[in-house]
Amino acid sequence: GCALTAQATLNFTHTVTGQPLDLSEASPDGRDTEAVKVFLASGKNIYVENVSCLPKGKDLFLSMCSGCHGHYGEGKIGPGLNDAYWTYPKNMTDQGLFETIFGGAQGQMGPMYGALTLDDMLLVMAWVRHFYKDDPKEAVWLTPAQRANFTPFDGHNDHTPPVEQAPVCQAT
Ligand code: HEM
Ligand code: CA
Known part of the structure; x- marks a missing residue:
């Protein structure tokens, strides 16, 4: 019942069942950011390798994901998210990764649409891409320019500032 200006032009499907995902189930908050608009229209996540936005993504990952996937996505009761192997190859694309986070997968990997806004999901995704080791x-989710500049992540040498000390997260 709220005014949604961000419209999906892509079709989003559940990672396990292939059934369509209903993006209107997401919170009305965090729907109309520049990043969400670009993502729903193109499947591109403009927060990826945006240094100003990584601290927020890290924060969200630590509160929502690390309990199952490990501090830096090294794997725990859920699979490692920091390496080149994916149970579901579609997670190598930002659209696929979004679909898995939004709609969940099997077992403990429940849907996140009730817990994270669409914008939050894009922020978490950027952090997941950043801690790739x-x-x-093999980081096909990066643009060629990002790939050329990408340094595999080393959790022992993480210089990500806390959110309070980070620049304002701005979509660029
Ligand atoms: C699977 C991300 C939270 C447990 C996955 C996969 C992704 C993912 C991308 C698929 C990995 C692949 O294809 O190899 C996330 C993110 C989370 C989150 C970003 C936070 C927003 C959680 C939580 C739990 C969990 C809280 C435990 C309660 C699992 C399990 C799987 C999984 C057991 C395997 C499911 C399957 O193979 O179908 N997660 N996850 N995850 N996750 Fe999470
Ligand atoms: Ca993996």
Whole structure:
């Protein structure tokens, strides 16, 4: 019942069942950011490798995901998210990763649409892409320019500032 200006032009489907996802189930908050608009129209996440936005994504990951996937996505009761192997190859695309987070997968991997806004999901996704530790050549989710500049993540050498000390997250 609220005015939604962000319109999906892509079709989003559940990672396990392939059924269409209903994006209107997401919170009305965090729907009309520039990043959400671009993402719903193109499947591109403009927060990826945006240094100003990584601290927020890290914060969200630590509160919502790390309990199952490990502090830096190294894997725990859920699979590692920091390497080049994906149970569901579609998670190598930002659209696929979004679909898995929004709609969930099997077992403990429940849907996140009730807990995170669409904008939050894009922020978490940017952090997941950032803590990738394997060969940048396999990071097909990055643009060629991002891939050329990407340094595999090292959790022992994480210089991400806390949110309070980070620049304002701005979509660029
Ligand atoms: C699977 C992300 C929260 C447990 C996955 C996958 C992704 C993901 C991308 C698929 C990995 C692949 O294809 O290899 C996230 C994110 C979270 C989150 C970003 C927070 C927003 C959680 C939580 C739990 C959990 C809180 C436990 C309660 C699992 C399990 C799987 C999984 C067990 C395997 C499911 C399957 O293979 O179908 N997660 N997850 N995740 N996650 Fe999460
Ligand atoms: Ca993995």
